[in-house]
Structure formats: structure tokens, C-alpha cells
Amino acid sequence: xxxxxxxxxxxxxxxxxxxxLHFAWNVNWSVILNDRLPLDKRKxxxxxxxxx
Amino acid sequence: VTDYISAYSASGNLxxxxxxxGFPEIKEALMSNKMxxxxxxxxxxxxxxxxxxxxxxxxxxxxxxxxxxVRTDGPIRSPAGLRGKTIAIPSRFSNERLVVIKVLKDFKIxxxxxxxxxxxxxxxxxxLNAGAIDAFSMGEPFPSQAEMGxxxxxxxxxxxxxxxxxxxxxxxxxxxxxxxxxAIQVLVDGIARSxxxxxxxxxxxxxxxxxVGRFYxxxxxxxxxxxxxxxxxxxxxxxxxxxxKDFDFIVDMMVETDVLDERIEFLEYVDPQFAEGAKRETAWxxxxxxxxxx
Numbered sequence: 001x002x003x004x005x006x007x008x009x010x011x012x013x014x015x016x017x018x019x020x021l022h023f024a025w026n027v028n029w030s031v032i033l034n035d036r037l038p039l040d041k042r043k044x045x046x047x048x049x050x051x052x
Numbered sequence: 053v054t055d056y057i058s059a060y061s062a063s064g065n066l067x068x069x070x071x072x073x074g075f076p077e078i079k080e081a082l083m084s085n086k087m088x089x090x091x092x093x094x095x096x097x098x099x100x101x102x103x104x105x106x107x108x109x110x111x112x113x114x115x116x117x118x119x120x121x122v123r124t125d126g127p128i129r130s131p132a133g134l135r136g137k138t139i140a141i142p143s144r145f146s147n148e149r150l151v152v153i154k155v156l157k158d159f160k161i162x163x164x165x166x167x168x169x170x171x172x173x174x175x176x177x178x179x180l181n182a183g184a185i186d187a188f189s190m191g192e193p194f195p196s197q198a199e200m201g202x203x204x205x206x207x208x209x210x211x212x213x214x215x216x217x218x219x220x221x222x223x224x225x226x227x228x229x230x231x232x233x234x235a236i237q238v239l240v241d242g243i244a245r246s247x248x249x250x251x252x253x254x255x256x257x258x259x260x261x262x263x264v265g266r267f268y269x270x271x272x273x274x275x276x277x278x279x280x281x282x283x284x285x286x287x288x289x290x291x292x293x294x295x296x297k298d299f300d301f302i303v304d305m306m307v308e309t310d311v312l313d314e315r316i317e318f319l320e321y322v323d324p325q326f327a328e329g330a331k332r333e334t335a336w337x338x339x340x341x342x343x344x345x346x
Contacts, residue, residue, distance in 0.1 A: 047090035050269035051173040051191040
């Protein structure tokens with residue numbers, strides 16, 4: 001493997017790892033999946049603010 | 053509290069609580085159906101309905117719990133001292149604004165003599181500490197935050213000048229009421245039961261401060277303990293039924309202060325069926341730390 005290909009592979013692996021961690025840590029999958037359900041089967045989203 | 057405890061109950065989780073940092077964002081999310089229900093300041097809910105947005109108030113979030121706070125080392129010692137000052141409020145459509153105007157009028161001060169600025173609730177204590185504002189009118193736990201930090205002093209609690217004061221209400225989209233009325237009733241019943249549970253005493257409030265601070269508000273539980281227990285009636289969780297007389301007063305104040313064009317009838321913006329259905333509910337049977345709630 002040439003040096004250029006090694007660098008490209010390293011960058012690709014870094015991007016994939018960062019993207020995977022972002023999806024794992026920062027995306028609330030239960031909310032996304034719930035929003036795709038029909039209203040009668042969906043959990044209701046209730047908004048609140050950290051104030052009484 | 054309802055979400056946390058009901059997770060251990062037979063009905064389990066029927067809701068996904070979603071935290072926002074400001075009321076305008078909640079309003080947009082509700083209008084676009086991203087949120088089916090929301091806690092928001094009562095005048096904003098009334099204004100939305102008056103503008104034709106298909107939502108209804110179904111329950112209250114609490115009673116009391118708002119205060120006007122000034123700097124501890126500042127010159128303001130009574131409401132009369134607010135003349136000429138800058139006061140932060142959460143929204144022009146809020147009871148925190150209305151109570152300031154009411155108190156100013158009680159003290160014969162023209163509201164135009166103070167500068168009211170809208171500010172996201174989490175920002176007000178820092179703004180007071182930095183001297184960017186002279187006072188703020190806000191719901192808990194931000195008055196407690198200023199008190200705990202030593203730089204703020206409660207000038208007055210809203211309930212001192214406005215008996216049965218309310219602030220946040222539970223608002224639900226009309227389509228959710230029509231299609232998911234059973235789930236809305238479970239939510240309202242849960243809030244009623246949580247309110248009764250919180251009113252059972254200091255230990256329940258302290259426990260609620262711990263799990264709400266850690267899992268919901270992302271705030272120091274000590275701050276919430278202060279807000280919920282100093283004194284115990286600083287925020288009340290019964291009765292949470294929306295009463296017509298309370299809302300008539302809010303609507304009159306809104307019209308008087310030019311945030312509502314004309315009066316709107318109570319049943320146009322309140323759906324009382326869920327509060328009525330929750331009247332026979334009893335407090336959660338839940339021991340702090342238990343994995344079971346009934």
C-alpha cells in the first residue's frame with residue numbers, strides 16, 4: 001500500500017469512528033424511531049423546560 | 053416526577069419527556085407537531101389558542117413557584133424600588149411579566165417606567181450576578197439559584213400579590229386529545245398523583261430533587277432541594293385543576309397589557325375533562341429508591 005493510500009485509509013477510518021460515536025452518543029434513537037410510528041402507536045413527546 | 057415514577061408502575065412509560073431551554077422553541081415544536089404536549093407559561097398557551105393554533109390547556113404544572121429577585125447588595129428594598137430598573141422575564145406571554153405589572157400598578161408605578169427584557173430562564177441568574185439586569189421575575193429554581201449563590205434576594209414571591217398564582221400549564225394538541233385521549237388521561241392522572249406524592253412531605257420532595265436534578269433538569273440536586281423545601285410551600289402541587297376564575301384574571305391582564313386583542317372564553321382554550329377525570333386520583337404509592345410504584 002502506498003503512503004497516500006495509507007493516509008486515505010486512516011482518514012476514512014477516523015471519519016467512520018467519529019461518525020459512529022456521534023450516532024451512538026448524541027442521537028436519541030428511541031425518539032427517532034418513535035416519531036416514525038403512527039400517532040395511535042406512538043409514545044407522546046412531552047416538552048418541558050427546566051423551570052417550574 | 054411523573055415520568056420517573058410511572059416507569060415503575062403497571063402502565064409503564066407512555067411518554068418521552070424532551071427538555072427545551074426556552075418557551076419560544078417549545079411553542080414552535082408544538083405548532084409543528086414535533087411535540088404533542090408541552091409545559092408552557094399560561095398566557096402563551098392562551099395566545100396560541102387565540103391565534104387559532106389547535107391546542108388546549110388540560111392541567112396545571114404547579115402553583116406558586118415564581119419570584120422577583122434583586123441583587124443582594126443592590127438598592128432595591130421594596131417593589132417601589134423597581135422604578136426605572138431593568139427586569140428580565142421569560143416571555144412577554146408569561147405570568148411572570150403579568151405579576152410584575154400588577155405589583156407595579158399596586159405601587160402606583162406606571163409599567164412604562166421599567167424596562168422588561170425577555171431572557172431564557174437559565175440565563176437570568178448569571179445576568180443578575182453580572183449586573184446586566186437589576187432584577188428578574190422567574191419561576192423556580194432560578195430564584196433559588198440566585199439565593200444559593202449569595203448574590204440574589206427574593207424581593208417578593210408572586211403568591212404574595214397574586215393569590216393562587218399559576219405559571220406553567222400542560223398544553224396538548226387537539227389531534228392528540230381526539231386520537232389519544234386515553235394516553236392524555238394517563239398523563240394527567242400521573243401528574244395529579246405526583247403532585248399528591250410531593251405534598252406528602254419533605255422527604256419525597258428531597259428525593260424528587262435528586263432524581264429530577266440528575267435525570268431531567270441536569271441541575272444540581274441541592275438547588276432543587278432548596279427550591280422545593282425552603283419553605284415547603286414555595287412551590288405547590290395541589291390543586292392542579294385549571295379554575296375559570298384564575299384564568300379569567302390572566303385573560304383580563306393579557307388584554308389590559310396588550311398581549312391579547314380581545315377576551316377569549318375559558319372553554320375555548322381549556323379542556324377540563326382530563327382534570328375532572330383525575331379528581332379521584334390518590335398519591336403514588338412509591339418509596340424512594342423502590343423499583344415499584346402503584
